Amino acid sequence: xxxxxxxxxxxxxxxxxxxxxxxxxxxxxxxxxxxxxxxxxxxxxxxxxxxxxxxxxxxxxxxxxxxxxxxxxxxxxxxxxxxxxxxxxxxxxxxxxxxxxxxxxxxxxxxxxxxxxxxxxxxxxxxxxxxxxxxxxxxxxxxxxxxxxxxxxxxxxxxxxxxxxxxxxxxxxxxxxxxxxxxxxxxxxxxxxxxxxxxxxxxxxxxxxxxxxxxxxxxxxxxxxxxxxxxxxxxxxxxxxxxxxxxxxxxxxxxxxxxxxxxxxxxxxxxxxxxxxxxxxxxxxxxxxxxxxx
Amino acid sequence: xxxxxxxxxxxxxxxxxxxxxxxxxxxxxxxxxxxxxxxxxxxxxxxxxxxxxxxxxxxxxxxxxxxxxxxxxxxxxxxxxxxxxxxxxxxxxxxxxxxxxxxxxxxxxxxxxxxxxxxxxxxxxxxxxxxxxxxxxxxxxxxxxxxxxxxxxxxxxxxx
Ligand SMILES: Cc1cc2nc3c(=O)[nH]c(=O)nc-3n(C[C@H](O)[C@H](O)[C@H](O)COP(=O)(O)OP(=O)(O)OC[C@H]3O[C@@H](n4cnc5c(N)ncnc54)[C@H](O)[C@@H]3O)c2cc1C
Ligand code: FES
Ligand code: FES
Numbered sequence: 001x002x003x004x005x006x007x008x009x010x011x012x013x014x015x016x017x018x019x020x021x022x023x024x025x026x027x028x029x030x031x032x033x034x035x036x037x038x039x040x041x042x043x044x045x046x047x048x049x050x051x052x053x054x055x056x057x058x059x060x061x062x063x064x065x066x067x068x069x070x071x072x073x074x075x076x077x078x079x080x081x082x083x084x085x086x087x088x089x090x091x092x093x094x095x096x097x098x099x100x101x102x103x104x105x106x107x108x109x110x111x112x113x114x115x116x117x118x119x120x121x122x123x124x125x126x127x128x129x130x131x132x133x134x135x136x137x138x139x140x141x142x143x144x145x146x147x148x149x150x151x152x153x154x155x156x157x158x159x160x161x162x163x164x165x166x167x168x169x170x171x172x173x174x175x176x177x178x179x180x181x182x183x184x185x186x187x188x189x190x191x192x193x194x195x196x197x198x199x200x201x202x203x204x205x206x207x208x209x210x211x212x213x214x215x216x217x218x219x220x221x222x223x224x225x226x227x228x229x230x231x232x233x234x235x236x237x238x239x240x241x242x243x244x245x246x247x248x249x250x251x252x253x254x255x256x257x258x259x260x261x262x263x264x265x266x267x268x269x270x271x272x273x274x275x276x277x278x279x280x281x282x283x284x285x286x287x288x289x290x291x292x293x294x
Numbered sequence: 295x296x297x298x299x300x301x302x303x304x305x306x307x308x309x310x311x312x313x314x315x316x317x318x319x320x321x322x323x324x325x326x327x328x329x330x331x332x333x334x335x336x337x338x339x340x341x342x343x344x345x346x347x348x349x350x351x352x353x354x355x356x357x358x359x360x361x362x363x364x365x366x367x368x369x370x371x372x373x374x375x376x377x378x379x380x381x382x383x384x385x386x387x388x389x390x391x392x393x394x395x396x397x398x399x400x401x402x403x404x405x406x407x408x409x410x411x412x413x414x415x416x417x418x419x420x421x422x423x424x425x426x427x428x429x430x431x432x433x434x435x436x437x438x439x440x441x442x443x444x445x446x447x448x449x450x451x452x453x454x
Contacts (some may be wrong), residue, residue: 006296007315007361032359039318039339040356052315054362080351104428105406107339109351119449192427193340 003042007032008053013060013140016167019053021142022104024276026164031055031077033115036107056112071133072172073115075244079126083108090175094129094182094201101125101186104193114168117150120224121160127225128201129184130171131217138170145169162228180205180213181284185276189263196220197264199275204240206288211235214246216277221256221269228252240285249278302363304329305373313360320344320355322363323370331371331401335430342429345402346370352409373403374408383449384408387442395433400431407443414449 010016016031023029032038032052055061061076061107064085073093082088082099089096100118102108102125116126117137135150139162150171162168169233176182182203185208188194199219205212214235216228231248238244258269304327304341323329323346335343337356343348344355347369374382384407387393394400403426410417410425417425422443423436431439 004316009361009364035357035359035362036354039359042316043337054359057362082311104342105409105425106342106352106354107357108344108430109353192424246333 003045003048005042005049006051008051010055010058011166013055013058013169014142016053016055016058017140017142019051020057020158020165020167021162029053029164031118033112033118034078034110036103036111037115037119037121047050047222055167056115056166058109061167066175066176069175070172071171071175073113074170075168076112079103079108079111079113079116080105082113091265092129092133092182092203093204094132094184095126097184098125098129098186098199098201101184101188101191107193113171117153117171118160118162120154120160122223122225123196123199123220124225125186125196125199125219128199128217128219129182130173130181131225131227132184132201132203132215133173133176135173136213137168139163140169140170141165141167149225154224154226156185156247173218176203177205179207179288181287182215183280183284185280187272187276197236198258198269198272198276199225200273200280201279202277202284204235204281204284204288206285209239209289211240211285212237214248216252216281218252218256218273218277221258221273223257224257228255228277230255235281240281243283245278245281245285249274250282252277257261298361300361300364302365303367303429305369311360313361315361315448316407317360318356319346319358319363319368322360323355329370331399333398335398340430341399342402342406343399343416345405345429347405347409350409350412353405354440369405372403374404381409382446383453384411384442384446387446387449388439391438391442391445393438393442395428399429399433401433403431403439407439407446410443411447411450414447416451417443 029051030049032054033056061074063074065072116124138147184201187198201217203215214232219225231251234248253274256273258266260266301310333343335341346355422440
């Protein structure tokens, strides 16, 4: 490969954090997860770090844990590991749905959850479901660790609150309870291996005919993947009648700020936000009233 | 950029090679090991022509750094045939169905089909198409490739 860099392969998370602690310039050093974004970017010279720190196979960043009402995944958990897990039905259907339409098999075998979040792409497919599931991310540096809602992680296009000396070591969220439903839809030019044109995740909880919790997250229609809080607020505390769902979908389309690009026009994307939010909310709500939880 | 010694198994043979941090596994396989069955198509993860198995799972050799091969088991298309050169049932099925035109996608397709059959012995057509979706063919229109995977699965199941 034309791009030149050194590659460090620490044996444990602590060693990786010690190496990162020495970094002065953000551009000088980057963590390497599965490399499915980074190697492409290195070859295209979109980035030119002097040093890569390989973290994709560190045992401290692996493993999926269920317990104490939480689903918790190490940063280096791959998309395939999510799909193959025997308890995957407890993770939240929106996340499984996103993992199923994520890339092709070979990329899924190496692509990690931290890499998907940290690449900062507005089209990152795991992010809308994780937002809809109220995911929390843990950032660690050699001096300590902090946790924050994924909703507070992104600060702008490909920028985040992560400091150059921090690793994203874990992502966790409350295990979706009975009486809740979540869905994800990826609109793309074709089914396999295509970049998302619009991604929508919704999650709803229902008690006694009333929506007690609503989350709507949109991918690929703004500089960052984001929740649509005004639309969520319209739904919570109400029975989701078709008119209300339609109004929430309209609010979501309004908040989106999609651009024109080679894959679709901004106008088309915004129209699809409306259609998809309406569709997913209706389906999720219907599934709850039928007492079956998708 | 210091050279590294990397040890791995390639088609069952232990190997120890010297690589640079920025060497791609694909280049080590093709240029150093002279196993040119694994193809260099797009180089950016889009085509699947470079697919090899690492520890039994298909991955793209164009996106793997060679250093990451340390301690792992790598199988390329050259490693599928059994002792004495007997073809894998999937390779036989490709021949029977005429599933090869220019042949550039064939190694990747066979490595993918093999991985699927190892996971899901008798896949449906939909399962085959979904599993192969990251591997592109510009010649055949896929029908004969998909059929070959289905046929090989049926044949292997019958032989069991
Ligand atoms: C053919 C192809 C198809 C694709 N299809 C999809 C798709 O359908 N949907 C989708 O969302 N993406 C897709 N991608 C993009 C990519 O596969 C994903 O974003 C993937 O999750 C990235 O993970 P990775 O482990 O490979 O990250 P890497 O490439 O290793 O890293 C990505 C970024 O994250 C940083 N990073 C990695 N790990 C950490 C960590 N633990 N802490 C802090 N920073 C870290 C790196 O420094 C880098 O900036 C595709 C890519 C290819 C090549
Ligand atoms: S050469 Fe690796 S995917 Fe095309
Ligand atoms: S046979 Fe030519 S690309 Fe598939």
